Amino acid sequence: xxxxxxxxxxxxxxxxxxxxxxxxxxxxxxxxxxxxxxxxxxxxxxxxxxxxxxxxxxxxxxxxxxxxxxxxxx
Amino acid sequence: xxxxxxxxxxxxxxxxxxxxxxxxxxxxxxxxxxxxxxxxxxxxxxxxxxxxxxxxxxxxxxxxxxxxxxxxxxxxxxxxxxxxxxxxxxxxxxxxxxxxxxxxxxxxxxxxxxxxxxxxxxxxxxxxxxxxxxxxxxxxxxxxxxxxxxxxxxxxxxxxxxxxxxxxxxxxxxxxxxxxxxxxxxxxxxxxxxxxxxxxxxxxxxxxxxxxxxxxxxxxxxxxxxxxxxxxxxxxxxxxxxxxxxxxxxxxxxxxxxxxxxxxxxxxxxxxxxxxxxxxxxxxxxxxxxxxxxxxxxxxxxxxxxxxxxxxxxxxxxxxxxxxxxxxxxxxxxxxxxxxxxxxxxxxxxxxxxxxxxxxxxxxxxxxxxxxxxxxxxxxxxxxxxxxxxxxxxxxxxxxxxxxxxxxxxxxxxxxxxxxxxxxxxxxxxxxxxxxxxxxxxxxxxxxxxxxxxxxxxxxxxxxxxxxxxxxxxxxxxxxxxxxxxxxxxxxxxxxxxxxxxxxxxxxxxxxxxxxxxxxxxxxxxx
Numbered sequence: 001x002x003x004x005x006x007x008x009x010x011x012x013x014x015x016x017x018x019x020x021x022x023x024x025x026x027x028x029x030x031x032x033x034x035x036x037x038x039x040x041x042x043x044x045x046x047x048x049x050x051x052x053x054x055x056x057x058x059x060x061x062x063x064x065x066x067x068x069x070x071x072x073x074x
Numbered sequence: 075x076x077x078x079x080x081x082x083x084x085x086x087x088x089x090x091x092x093x094x095x096x097x098x099x100x101x102x103x104x105x106x107x108x109x110x111x112x113x114x115x116x117x118x119x120x121x122x123x124x125x126x127x128x129x130x131x132x133x134x135x136x137x138x139x140x141x142x143x144x145x146x147x148x149x150x151x152x153x154x155x156x157x158x159x160x161x162x163x164x165x166x167x168x169x170x171x172x173x174x175x176x177x178x179x180x181x182x183x184x185x186x187x188x189x190x191x192x193x194x195x196x197x198x199x200x201x202x203x204x205x206x207x208x209x210x211x212x213x214x215x216x217x218x219x220x221x222x223x224x225x226x227x228x229x230x231x232x233x234x235x236x237x238x239x240x241x242x243x244x245x246x247x248x249x250x251x252x253x254x255x256x257x258x259x260x261x262x263x264x265x266x267x268x269x270x271x272x273x274x275x276x277x278x279x280x281x282x283x284x285x286x287x288x289x290x291x292x293x294x295x296x297x298x299x300x301x302x303x304x305x306x307x308x309x310x311x312x313x314x315x316x317x318x319x320x321x322x323x324x325x326x327x328x329x330x331x332x333x334x335x336x337x338x339x340x341x342x343x344x345x346x347x348x349x350x351x352x353x354x355x356x357x358x359x360x361x362x363x364x365x366x367x368x369x370x371x372x373x374x375x376x377x378x379x380x381x382x383x384x385x386x387x388x389x390x391x392x393x394x395x396x397x398x399x400x401x402x403x404x405x406x407x408x409x410x411x412x413x414x415x416x417x418x419x420x421x422x423x424x425x426x427x428x429x430x431x432x433x434x435x436x437x438x439x440x441x442x443x444x445x446x447x448x449x450x451x452x453x454x455x456x457x458x459x460x461x462x463x464x465x466x467x468x469x470x471x472x473x474x475x476x477x478x479x480x481x482x483x484x485x486x487x488x489x490x491x492x493x494x495x496x497x498x499x500x501x502x503x504x505x506x507x508x509x510x511x512x513x514x515x516x517x518x519x520x521x522x523x524x525x526x527x528x529x530x531x532x533x534x535x536x537x538x539x540x541x542x543x544x545x546x547x548x549x550x551x552x553x554x555x556x557x558x559x560x561x562x563x564x565x566x567x568x569x570x571x572x573x574x575x576x577x578x579x580x581x582x583x584x585x586x587x588x589x590x591x592x593x594x595x596x597x598x599x600x601x
Contacts (some may be wrong), residue, residue: 010169011185012214014159018286045286052288054159055169 002035003048006058006062013051015060019039033060039069119593131344134261134315137206137431138404141262141345143390146402147441147471151207154191155184155397156222158212162244162282162298165360166321166351171215184397186212188222190412192229196422197415198399199234200321202406203430204397209240211264213397214239215222217251227258238262242319246282246298248305256312263309263315264347265302265331269327270337272296277326280360303341311344317345317388322369322377323361324351333380346381347388350374350588362432371525371586375497389498390484404481439555441471443558449493451563457570459580460489464500464529464547473553473561477534483523486558488566493535494559500586520545525586527569530561530569546583 002023005015009030016024016031022042023037032048040062041048051060105460128134138145161170169376186194199205208230210216216223226463227239233493241255242264255263269275282294289297307315318338320331321479324502327334335346351368354359378387390402400406464483482501486494502515516538528548532555539549572578 012158012160012169014161014214014218017159017219044387047287051288052286053159053161053283 002038002063002066002069003033003040003050003060005031005033005050006059006061008059009032009054010056012055014053014055018049018053020049026045033063035063035066039071042069043071091386095243095562112535113128130345131315135344138240138262139207140209140264140388140391141168141315143388144438144442146390146468147467148204148438149204149207150205150399150401151209152195152205153394153397154186154226155213156188156191156226157210157212157216157219158185158214159218159282160212160244161218161246162215162294163280164244165278165366165416166323166353168358168362170358184412185411188225188229190415191226192233193420194410194412194415195230195237196233197418198410199237199427200396200418200420200422201409202400202432203427204327204401205237206431207238207240207262209242210261211228211242215244215246217243220247220251220254220313222260222557224254227260231316236427238422240264241303242266244298245302245305246284247301249308251303252308252312252314255309256314260314262315264319265306266319266321266336267299267302267306267338268321268323269295269330270299270303270334271330272299274327274330275299278323282596296589303337306338306341308341313314314485315344316342317347317348318343319349319391321351322348322374324373326366326473328369328373328377331377332380335385338383343385345386345388347391348374348381349391351596361581368588371498371500371522371588374588378497389496404468411493413526421424437470441487441557444471444560448560448563451567452490452493455490455567455570457490457573459570459573460487461527461566461569461580462487462497462525462583464523464526465562466529466531467558471558472555473530474555475530475558476550477529477531477538480531482517484524484558485526486562490570494562494566516541521548523547523586527534527583528565530558530565541585546581 005024007030011026011030013026013031016026019033019038020041021037021039023034024031025034026032048060052062082431084569092596106211135141135145137145139148139149139151153431210223210226223241230237230239237292239260240261240262243266245265245267248263248265269280270513272292272295275298276291279295279298280289281288282298283289284294284297286302306316306318316338318334320327320334322328331348333369338346344424349360349484351361351366353359353366353368355362355365378389381387392401394405397407398405399410465473465486466477466480467473467484484496485498487497488494502519502522520542524547526547528550529542530553532551534549534551542549550565553564568579573580
């Protein structure tokens with residue numbers, strides 16, 4: 001899985017700086033997450049940082065259309 | 075022939091023009107309108123009334139409109155909206171529009187990159203030579219966007235070294251950035267402190283984002299207050315002036331703000347600014363939607379009076395937008411959109427700015443001179459009576475605004491002890507739209523100043539004068555273009571004499587309504 005940003009995004013950019021994978025960038029109208037880069041913060045933090053700092057509830061949400069991120073074997 | 079702005083201004087300065095005349099010439103050159111009310115008097119007054127401050131502090135605040143009430147009549151500031159991200163959630167803020175923390179609810183017209191912001195500052199400074207201060211106040215938290223914030227300061231310090239830099243913050247990451255703040259010579263920092271008790275904080279802040287975790291309720295508020303107090307102490311250690319903004323939320327933190335006042339004073343804060351909660355359902359904030367009310371004018375004044383014995387209170391705050399431009403109380407941001415700035419031929423001329431500011435100082439000394447002589451008018455008069463008066467002014471310390479053109483009134487408390495003491499302002503919509511008065515608008519004005527005995531104006535029509543009189547507010551235009559304090563004292567002396575000889579019956583006035591500023595209509599229209 002990856003996270004995705006819903007249209008309720010207010011373009012505050014807070015998530016961009018917090019993403020450990022540099023997966024977030026300004027898109028057309030709202031910010032977007034690159035699912036190829038997003039690891040749901042696994043390996044970095046307990047919770048997805050974008051969802052924690054986002055000022056609008058239910059805006060940085062899990063994108064079910066992608067399989068769950070598998071961290072590389074140690 | 076096409077002179078640049080600075081050539082026009084320099085020529086005018088050389089010819090010995092007054093500051094207003096320089097502005098008039100620059101405005102004519104630009105083809106935009108400005109008002110130039112005459113009535114200038116030569117005077118060799120003493121320096122301003124805030125001379126009880128240590129000289130090094132006075133030097134820092136004297137041209138800062140937010141730190142000196144007296145300066146705000148003469149000097150302008152601007153905010154650049156380079157910092158959209160925030161790291162806490164406040165119940166009086168709706169990030170869908172903007173952050174109410176340091177700006178009134180409303181959209182910022184556009185967000186700027188540091189490079190765009192630096193260009194905007196030069197454009198504004200070249201057009202408004204009394205613009206002395208650049209602040210970063212959001213629309214999020216400047217220190218949640220440290221790279222953008224400090225890059226902007228770096229660019230401005232390089233191209234416009236005479237401009238004072240300041241920022242406002244919720245304080246959560248302040249301790250991490252104090253040394254960088256000192257490095258960039260930012261010598262004014264505002265921290266929004268609404269509580270020093272986490273239980274109170276839990277009612278104001280749903281969460282804070284700190285060290286990669288979200289803390290809710292009391293836990294979040296505890297972290298926030300500890301970081302705020304630590305940051306304040308660090309600023310004080312480094313000699314950086316701090317102002318504390320507090321939002322007064324009746325029933326939540328109103329009495330508690332007296333504790334806040336003591337806590338911040340004890341840690342060396344320079345100035346405390348208690349602001350009324352701005353809360354309406356249409357703002358979409360938690361407090362707006364739950365019906366949490368803001369304070370009345372007298373509730374706010376009483377709390378400010380209670381704290382005033384403790385430290386300097388700021389009463390001239392306009393709760394401005396994060397992209398405001400101009401004197402406090404006016405907003406010229408619509409003149410400086412990115413599109414317009416890119417077309418401007420900007421030529422930053424330090425000498426012209428200095429020449430202009432020297433003229434401003436002369437006018438300012440004239441005001442101070444008038445202020446110094448005001449109390450002599452009241453010499454030998456003693457009374458327990460205190461009254462409030464409203465003043466229509468557009469700056470320079472004079473009664474120089476038409477009643478119908480006023481977007482706000484400045485409020486002075488008159489007493490034999492303190493003379494004319496500025497205690498705040500009241501916003502009103504433009505009463506006069508399209509040149510004629512409107513009944514509903516007049517009622518709005520009356521609600522906003524009904525705790526005042528009189529309103530001083532440069533001019534007023536017969537009908538509104540009569541309606542004001544019916545509401546118990548005397549409209550006075552005989553001091554048009556005169557100094558505010560001196561006129562108010564002259565009026566007050568006459569009032570007291572009238573009470574003494576029985577021709578005037580003194581009555582206490584009631585309370586008044588605080589009206590937040592409307593969302594700037596021109597900005598919405600531009601979207």
